[in-house]
Amino acid sequence: MSNLFTAIQALVLLKLIFAHILTDFFLQPTSWVKDKEEKRIKSQKLLFHIILTFLTVWLFSRNFLVALFIGITHYGFDLLKIYAKDKSVKSFILDQVLHFIILIISWLYIIKGFNQFSNLFTSILADFKTWVILVSYVFCTIPLGILIGLATKRWREDVNTSKEESLNDAGKWIGIFERILILTFIINNQYEPIGFLIAAKALLRFKESDLKRTEYVLIGTLISFTLTISIGILVKMVL
Structure with missing residues (x-):
């Protein structure tokens, strides 16, 4: 937590989060x-x-109004989710x-920390x-x-003649998470995991029988890794 909040104040927030996780995931049967x-x-x-949500929050927060507020809003959010009939990740x-x-609002009310939070946010x-x-x-x-897609466009058009099917947008999301991991490793001075990531991806791809697709993916991967590592090094230099 920031220096604006004490360990005791932070503990209050952790208790509220724990109460939510407990009631929303562990104490709610599938039935x-x-x-x-x-x-x-x-x-x-x-x-x-x-x-159950109200009682659990009241138990951990010892604040009736906060427990009531969380219970009522939880009821409203659950109804919105039920009637929306949307079970997507979003x-x-x-x-x-x-x-x-x-x-967060409930926590700030308990610790009377709205001004502290405003200062932290600013x-x-x-x-x-x-x-x-x-x-x-x-x-x-x-x-x-x-940018990587544009750089590999000429090879992608050749690979697209293959009849092999793949998951929709899977490559896009693999690349995004891949770059997030690499950037995180670089910022935290953890270079070894990047080597394992490259090796693991190379081994998986070389098992494929389609040589063109394998080469295309490896080219895209190397471009992605090179650019992300460069950005990470640049960020470290700036910081």
Whole structure:
């Protein structure tokens, strides 16, 4: 945590997060989830889940108003999720982000730290190192992927004549996570894992029978690794 918050204040937030994880993932049986999806607002299991959420938060926070606030908002978010009928990853992440925002608001209310949080947020926005790292990570995802795609375009058109099928956008996301890992390793002075990552990917690709596809992927991989490592070194020099 920042120096603006004490260890005791941080502990309050950890307890709220633990209460959320406990009730939303461990104390909610699959049968309850199915019942909520089938009966929606009339589901008794949904009511049980909210009551359990309220009691658990009250137990860990010792604050009735916070427990009530979290319970009511949790009920609203669950109803939105149920009626949206969206079980995608984006929906799950959005749901958890909304819950986390409520936890942050509740935590700040308990510790009376709204001014402290405002000062922390302002200091983060004004921190040069934070922006350097943020920009480098953002650039290494989609923008760098587009650049690599343009650099390998002439080979991709040749490989696309192959009848071999692949997962939709799998290569795109593999590349994004690959570059995020490499940049993280570079920033934290962990160079050894990069070698293992290159070796593992090379071994997997050389098992393929399609030589053109193998060469195409390895070219893209080497371009991706080279550019990301260069960005990582540049970030370290700037910092």
